[in-house]
Amino acid sequence: MNPSELAKKIREALLYYGFKPREPRELYVTEVIGCLRKAYFNVKFNANPVVESSDAVFGKLVHLALPVILKDILKAEFEVPMEHDLGNGWILRGRADAVTEDAVYEFKFSSPYSDVKPLYYLQVNTYAHLLDKNEFYLIIIDKRTLNVDVTKGQTDDKAFDTVVERAKTVLDSLKADKPPFGPNFQWECNGCPYNIICLRWKEWINQTPLKP
Numbered sequence: 001m002n003p004s005e006l007a008k009k010i011r012e013a014l015l016y017y018g019f020k021p022r023e024p025r026e027l028y029v030t031e032v033i034g035c036l037r038k039a040y041f042n043v044k045f046n047a048n049p050v051v052e053s054s055d056a057v058f059g060k061l062v063h064l065a066l067p068v069i070l071k072d073i074l075k076a077e078f079e080v081p082m083e084h085d086l087g088n089g090w091i092l093r094g095r096a097d098a099v100t101e102d103a104v105y106e107f108k109f110s111s112p113y114s115d116v117k118p119l120y121y122l123q124v125n126t127y128a129h130l131l132d133k134n135e136f137y138l139i140i141i142d143k144r145t146l147n148v149d150v151t152k153g154q155t156d157d158k159a160f161d162t163v164v165e166r167a168k169t170v171l172d173s174l175k176a177d178k179p180p181f182g183p184n185f186q187w188e189c190n191g192c193p194y195n196i197i198c199l200r201w202k203e204w205i206n207q208t209p210l211k212p
Contacts, residue, residue: 014057022048027086029094032167033122035183039170041194051191055143059109062141066097066107076100082130084164092167096127104128104136112140112149115185122163125153129160 001009022043031039041047067078076098084092098105106124110116120138128136133155140149173180182198189195 014060017060019048022046023091025088025090027090027092027167027170029092029123029126029163032092032163032170033119033126035188035192036166036170036173036180037182037198038188038192038194040173040179041197043170043174047193053191055109058143062109063097063107070098074098074100074105076105080131082127084130086164086167086171088171090167090171092164094123094127094130096124096131099131099133102133102135104131104133106136106138108138108140109143110140111142111144112147115187121153122159125156125159126163128155129157 027039027043031042063079070076077100078098080096080099082094082096086092096104097107104124104127106120106127108120110120117138117140120140124136124138128134135155136153138151138153140151141147142149169180179198183189189198192198
């Protein structure tokens with residue numbers, strides 16, 4: 001194998017590790033907590049966009065190491081799958097980073113002060129609800145400093161219902177063949193593969209400006 005071919009294969013292995021094609025009538029928790037229009041387009045185009053960034057690769061590699069790193073700290077099961085029946089054959093799926101007898105643990109490599117933090121709460125709360133745990137821990141590791149921010153929360157059934165309603169909004173939009181309302185935050189558009197389509201759609205429906 002020549003060096004350029006080897007380099008290409010290594011890069012693809014890093015980017016596509018853990019990639020799993022979408023099953024028919026399947027939504028992901030990580031999709032419906034964010035931009036519903038992006039989730040709509042993902043399903044409509046049967047897409048599983050791979051984030052081509054060093055941060056994404058770093059996150060995947062660290063998640064692979066979590067069972068080894070935390071074996072003496074958490075007596076947990078790692079990468080625990082779950083699902084919720086949305087009706088008509090549709091399934092909402094998720095995968096928790098770590099689950100103990102009492103709680104769910106979700107690890108993020110970001111900034112503790114990021115605007116995305118409320119979405120992380122929705123994600124880990126959904127996992128805790130589906131796994132019938134009364135509490136959860138959101139653990140954000142600052143990718144720049146490696147400082148660790150740990151927030152403990154109690155499982156909120158109403159917040160889970162909000163996520164389910166968001167999933168059903170995507171399904172209703174697919175049935176109507178009309179994209180739902182777009183994101184609440186500008187950063188959700190960064191790097192989005194549907195940015196050009198979405199910008200024109202915002203003009204057509206007179207969507208108000210996004211939050212900065």
